[in-house]
Amino acid sequence: MTFEGRLPVLYSFRRCPYAMRARLALIVSETHVELREVILREKPAALREASPKATVPVLVLPDGTVIDESLEIMLWALGQNDPTGSLSPRDGNRDRMVELVALNDTDFKYHLDRYKYPQRYPGEHAETHRTAAGRFVTNLEERLSANTYLFGPDAALADIAIAPFVRQFAGADEAWFAAQAWPGVQAWLASITGSSAFVRAMHKYPAWRPDATPQHFPPD
Ligand SMILES: N[C@@H](CCC(=O)N[C@@H](CS)C(=O)NCC(=O)O)C(=O)O
Numbered sequence: 433m434t435f436e437g438r439l440p441v442l443y444s445f446r447r448c449p450y451a452m453r454a455r456l457a458l459i460v461s462e463t464h465v466e467l468r469e470v471i472l473r474e475k476p477a478a479l480r481e482a483s484p485k486a487t488v489p490v491l492v493l494p495d496g497t498v499i500d501e502s503l504e505i506m507l508w509a510l511g512q513n514d515p516t517g518s519l520s521p522r523d524g525n526r527d528r529m530v531e532l533v534a535l536n537d538t539d540f541k542y543h544l545d546r547y548k549y550p551q552r553y554p555g556e557h558a559e560t561h562r563t564a565a566g567r568f569v570t571n572l573e574e575r576l577s578a579n580t581y582l583f584g585p586d587a588a589l590a591d592i593a594i595a596p597f598v599r600q601f602a603g604a605d606e607a608w609f610a611a612q613a614w615p616g617v618q619a620w621l622a623s624i625t626g627s628s629a630f631v632r633a634m635h636k637y638p639a640w641r642p643d644a645t646p647q648h649f650p651p652d
Contacts, residue, residue, distance in 0.1 A: 443490040448623030449596035450502035452487040455633040456592040457506035467649035468640035529590035540568040564639025595624040
């Protein structure tokens, strides 16, 4: 495909759940970008120049606007084009979804990190954090016993924003996760991670260098 130079640029890291949610929103909103795959221990100067905090994802629009928070990237992309109604779910609204995402990003993420990476948190008890993180999953299970997705019968913003983190939680000990009484969450996670959007969001890109050929996202 020919590559148009005036696309937004997305600094991304394949395995980062924040970058995953941004890529999912770009796919759902049919937004085309140039993707620059970042190696976190060798962050490119162009990323630091765009956003001094230099976390991924970062989206740089053709007019120079920088969006360096994943949820803001999602809201921007879906605000441009929302063909599946991701911002207006049947059983809720954008604010309710953002509230649940905030809980994911604070409390759940806090315990998830301490469960998944015990070596980074010496003195912390991983199982205690698994139990605490599990309370958020139980909260999701209550929603998913009534609906296929968190805010109704269709996947919306909250689903694609939260699923990458629950995927990490599940992946830390798959057998344990599968043995929990969370059938709604297990089916929901399988549905999202098995979707063609998720498979496209996880396409592998080579690490970006300033002289590299621009890489187009979503992949063909
Ligand atoms: N609040 C930010 C968090 C992004 C974030 O923490 N990303 C991680 C990777 S998953 C990162 O870039 N960390 C910086 C580093 O590891 O140097 C967002 O939602 O975009």
